[in-house]
Amino acid sequence: MAELDDLTADYAKAGFSGALPFGRRPAVLVVDVVRAYLDPASPLHAPVDDAVAAAAALVAAARGAAVPVLFTRVLYQPGGADGGLFYRKVPALACFDEGSPFGGFPADPAPRPGEVIITKQYASAFCGTSLAATLAAGGTDTVLICGLTTSGCVRASAVDALQYGFAPFVVADACGDRDPRPHQANLFDLQAKYAEVITLDDALHRIAAV
Amino acid sequence: MAELDDLTADYAKAGFSGALPFGRRPAVLVVDVVRAYLDPASPLHAPVDDAVAAAAALVAAARGAAVPVLFTRVLYQPGGADGGLFYRKVPALACFDEGSPFGGFPADPAPRPGEVIITKQYASAFCGTSLAATLAAGGTDTVLICGLTTSGCVRASAVDALQYGFAPFVVADACGDRDPRPHQANLFDLQAKYAEVITLDDALHRIAAV
């Protein structure tokens, strides 16, 4: 976020922006890369093609290095009986009613047999799901996070990753949003307080070194 | 966020920005209004005097209307043994080590006997605390949120309020931050996806009508 450059120094001086360790047992978490954001007919359609391509590259590298890959999606019972206040706040979430084509995964990245799919009703991949238990039981210490959207489910998931004890590494160019401003503003907050924001290149190097 | 005015229409058209109901059993949640942000000697000192004064007015009105008030604070064992990755990411959190003067409440607002104090180690007031249980057991349906800082613990707490089933109403002028840009950017995200962002005047009217 160019217009926040001056803040970076201010934050660093105040004692934000420490560095999280990249652990020895990373996993890749692909947040909500689903058709609702890719299909021009969807109300949630957003300019995220580049981010999705980067997410696919991240997933391919992880598979090649035997790094686990986990996917999230959103799913509601028709009408949102299990959607609580989030379904009421964001009417567009009806896109994710059971049976809607918008809830499905695209061709790439898409989960393969044996890869975990987390079905969620809220923004955070950890909230109301067994993701934290799956990560802890699997010995995961670090989560490379990509997906959609930066200011929504990606940020909520990255903040919770930290709060649940898993070091979040957010792959900036593999995250997308409706508009560059919330994208950048949220990456700024994440780097300052909750996560390491890295490039796809950096992520690929780290995966290759596992 | 003036520079995001164009986004508001875009988001509304996409199906964000629905309205949450203001319930019949509200509570006020005062997030981290502690000396660390108010004392010029603290690394976390920020220009939040106006926000704190507004929070004090909100608390006074709530007490007058018998609306419960709950306070959060941050506390770590010396050295951060219970601080996990958050304590490592944000070195300034050492301000909240047990025994530090920065962790205390200011003169106003400050908890009175019988008011709940939530002691937390992470950003969200709900994460790793019994807040959700206290709210549910008390029949609370709506949380008026104020405090510090907007881009940090306020946002994390508001997102979680929604995710735990309590309608968050964020009182904009009773929230403060280091800089107006993250403050505004986060209020924009909150209003779009997670909460109702309201003014102090609006909050006072709602409390008077309980």
Added chain:
Amino acid sequence: MAELDDLTADYAKAGFSGALPFGRRPAVLVVDVVRAYLDPASPLHAPVDDAVAAAAALVAAARGAAVPVLFTRVLYQPGGADGGLFYRKVPALACFDEGSPFGGFPADPAPRPGEVIITKQYASAFCGTSLAATLAAGGTDTVLICGLTTSGCVRASAVDALQYGFAPFVVADACGDRDPRPHQANLFDLQAKYAEVITLDDALHRIAAV
């Protein structure tokens, strides 16, 4: 638990066994009433026909009084990638792999359109699910709990109901188990520390009075 009669007085004297209030917004939670326990071909088959019939009566009464009914079931990805340590501890849980006939609901009780189905991977209906958020968002204050099995998912769900702020009323004769001893031992613990254990008759009267 006849052999624990002497303990009841001891516990009461020690300050256990207080009474929880039956609220004004109850819901019925039907825990894991699925074919795995009813089909003689299943490794988990148990003598629970009477309990299931009582659960069906409870559900019918709730529907007649417009009291919400929520159902839980267990579901794993084939091989248990999302089952963590529970799937490893209890090999019989493979009954609940996606596609297994044992995971389905019987004819009665069975969810109707619009009734919430909680899909879980662990014992507690609250653990790794959005149940607490759904109950809080719906204003529920009390949960009438029935289902299978008393010493497993029923107890875990009842303890968590209390821990999340919803008063658990466990309907004893609508809960079943493999053997009467763990059934009784767990009802004893629940009544002593976590819940009100009531009869089906009592539950039906309470529902009729809502």
Added chain:
Amino acid sequence: MAELDDLTADYAKAGFSGALPFGRRPAVLVVDVVRAYLDPASPLHAPVDDAVAAAAALVAAARGAAVPVLFTRVLYQPGGADGGLFYRKVPALACFDEGSPFGGFPADPAPRPGEVIITKQYASAFCGTSLAATLAAGGTDTVLICGLTTSGCVRASAVDALQYGFAPFVVADACGDRDPRPHQANLFDLQAKYAEVITLDDALHRIAAV
């Protein structure tokens, strides 16, 4: 539980009682070993001296092997404003009001500087606390559990350890209760479905081998 010997075979045949792995990064969790259970003047006083001595031996061995030790205690604001329904269900919990002598640790085992103390309001050490985050951030995979009481906070904590992804090993002779019947009944359930129930000798051997 001698009278449940026949059930052990029945459960094993049904597919319960699988074995959890003892990991490479264990920690010891000492649940609620506080004066309320040890002081004859306390309503919660119970015959747990042998269990507490065994817990002290377990803690000493862990420290000798550099295995982390974490302690839990219960604490409420005076009157229980933060105690929710649990405080209402169990009036004896007023023993743990802030300022009560019953909430303190005995001479041995007692936390040393740098050892984590989890302050909780509910039965499970994981519920409403940051314990899971601390364990995950520390890379813990296995939790050796001891303390008070078996049918209450020990069981609730062991079930949650499994549900959060940390293998629970319950040290039977380092757990105590008011009466041997609930003690045995709960150890039976734990071994069948949630944990490995082991002896102190076994635990000491495992710690020595870390």
